[in-house]
Amino acid sequence: MQNSYDNTLKIEKASILKNQNFLFLWLGALLSGIAISFFTFSQTWYIVKTLNLEASLGIVLVATSVPRLLLMIVGGALADKFPKNRIMVTSNIFRMLLVLGLILLLQQHTLSLLTFTLFGIMFGILDAFFWSADGSILPEIIRKDQLTEANSITQMTNQSSLIIGPIIAGFMIKLGTYETVFTMSAILLLLSAICIFFMKLPKKEITSDKETSMLTSIKEGILYVKESPFISALLFCSVFINLFLIGPMQIGFPLFAKNVLNGDSVTFSYLESSVAVGMAIGAIGVVLLRLKKKRGIFCLTMLLLAGAFFFALSFTSTLWMSLGMGVLFGISVAAAAIPMMAILQMIVSENMMGRVMSLMMLSSMGLIPVSYGLTSIVLYTGIGIQYILATGAIFVILFALYAYISIPAVRNFN
Numbered sequence: 001m002q003n004s005y006d007n008t009l010k011i012e013k014a015s016i017l018k019n020q021n022f023l024f025l026w027l028g029a030l031l032s033g034i035a036i037s038f039f040t041f042s043q044t045w046y047i048v049k050t051l052n053l054e055a056s057l058g059i060v061l062v063a064t065s066v067p068r069l070l071l072m073i074v075g076g077a078l079a080d081k082f083p084k085n086r087i088m089v090t091s092n093i094f095r096m097l098l099v100l101g102l103i104l105l106l107q108q109h110t111l112s113l114l115t116f117t118l119f120g121i122m123f124g125i126l127d128a129f130f131w132s133a134d135g136s137i138l139p140e141i142i143r144k145d146q147l148t149e150a151n152s153i154t155q156m157t158n159q160s161s162l163i164i165g166p167i168i169a170g171f172m173i174k175l176g177t178y179e180t181v182f183t184m185s186a187i188l189l190l191l192s193a194i195c196i197f198f199m200k201l202p203k204k205e206i207t208s209d210k211e212t213s214m215l216t217s218i219k220e221g222i223l224y225v226k227e228s229p230f231i232s233a234l235l236f237c238s239v240f241i242n243l244f245l246i247g248p249m250q251i252g253f254p255l256f257a258k259n260v261l262n263g264d265s266v267t268f269s270y271l272e273s274s275v276a277v278g279m280a281i282g283a284i285g286v287v288l289l290r291l292k293k294k295r296g297i298f299c300l301t302m303l304l305l306a307g308a309f310f311f312a313l314s315f316t317s318t319l320w321m322s323l324g325m326g327v328l329f330g331i332s333v334a335a336a337a338i339p340m341m342a343i344l345q346m347i348v349s350e351n352m353m354g355r356v357m358s359l360m361m362l363s364s365m366g367l368i369p370v371s372y373g374l375t376s377i378v379l380y381t382g383i384g385i386q387y388i389l390a391t392g393a394i395f396v397i398l399f400a401l402y403a404y405i406s407i408p409a410v411r412n413f414n
Contacts, residue, residue: 028195035188037165058376064120075132076358084133091130092193170269221355235363244392247371278330296413302336307396314389
């Protein structure tokens with residue numbers, strides 16, 4: 001079994017792109033990312049434009065996020081026990097079936113806020129298992145010294161899907177129908193499942209850990225994180241990025257495009273894509289820099305810049321200025337997040353990887369439902385979306401300064 005494991009992990013040092021498992025994962029992630037980007041963009045614009053329920057958009061996003069939050073740790077425990085690629089394949093197949101069901105309801109003209117809310121709950125459940133497996137699979141197929149490069153490539157893939165997806169979906173909605181976009185999303189999810197199915201992961205040795213109860217496995221993961229001040233600090237940084245930047249951005253951008261920029265679905269797609277372009281550039285920059293020292297200070301600096309650029313974006317009034325700030329914001333977010341992820345994957349033991357990475361995602365996604373809810377409540381009071389975005393940016397700037405001064409575990413990490 002050990003020989004099989006070693007053979008599976010033989011990778012050309014010149015490029016991880018010669019690793020067949022990585023290529024299947026890369027292509028599967030690209031197809032899945034575009035599919036989800038199609039679906040999310042179309043759902044968001046349908047609620048804002050067709051149903052004219054922009055202030056209720058947060059309800060659907062919360063419905064998706066809460067089950068994802070509750071089941072993320074369970075997904076991490078399962079990812080440590082069962083083949084991660086099979087978990088991802090199963091999740092994609094069920095997500096495809098959900099999208100097909102949504103198409104049928106759309107054809108019958110029965111789509112409503114309640115429908116999207118119920119589908120959001122089911123998507124959130126499947127996301128919890130998919131993300132936990134996806135976030136912890138890389139260390140099983142590549143060497144530890146290639147993790148930063150691999151994370152940068154996968155990040156570029158994710159951002160490419162966020163660039164391609166909204167632009168194509170925006171034009172498809174403008175020139176065609178929502179049914180076309182949802183159908184393409186279902187097809188891409190199926191193709192993604194096929195790619196990931198062909199990955200060949202090393203077989204895990206059967207140990208007593210297999211017999212460990214699910215609750216015990218979850219407790220072990222939490223204790224593992226609590227015993228490491230550095231990992232705990234990284235999780236806390238992730239909380240602030242998502243609570244005050246990503247959450248308000250996901251609700252705020254369609255409203256910003258419609259109410260501030262006076263645009264349509266294409267304007268919204270450009271705005272989302274500008275951030276994705278920036279994150280792709282940031283991912284490339286991380287690869288080229290090949291940071292080996294002072295990564296903690298670097299991440300905090302990028303986090304501070306992310307808050308500053310997001311603040312500037314919130315007060316732009318023309319499309320080109322918004323796109324420029326969106327690109328700069330995306331660059332700084334990617335440059336802060338990618339080294340954090342690579343560091344975690346390097347220092348966490350393999351048998352705890354699924355649980356720790358699920359906690360990482362929980363810390364990043366866990367407070368997003370709160371962010372959605374708070375943003376929606378403030379919107380109901382009549383406060384403009386640009387002021388909500390600016391407030392989130394200020395909180396992130398203050399946290400970055402606090403972390404630099406008061407959290408040496410991150411600041412001093414080399």
